[in-house]
Amino acid sequence: MTATPGPRRTRLALDLLRELAATTAPMYGAQLAHTLNAPTGAVYPSLKRLVAADWLTTTEEEGDAPLIEGRPRRRYYFITQAGRDALIGY
Secondary structure, three states: OOOOOOOOOOHHHHHHHHHHHOOOOOEEHHHHHHHHOOOHHHHHHHHHHHHHOOOEEEEEOOOOHHHHHOOOOOEEEEEOHHHHHHHOOO
16 A cells, blocks of 8 residues: 655644544634644744645634634645645555
8 A cells, every 4th residue: 555645644643634534523723732732933834834735725714703702714624635644555
């Protein structure tokens, strides 16, 4: 069996993929960092690499909540089939 090409499967990358594979709800970066007890400074670059590899897809938060709450729009992450395939054997 040949490994799925893509970014290195670091512990953090695998943890992110596993967390997103285990839920049907989208999650945003800070939420993932909190859930995994990982620093956001490590989580966001890893998410960026996983999106570039098409192992994750992303969408921006819609609606007025960010404006009302005075915060930036959240970017939600979803695992793709390629991301699920990358987890096989790990």
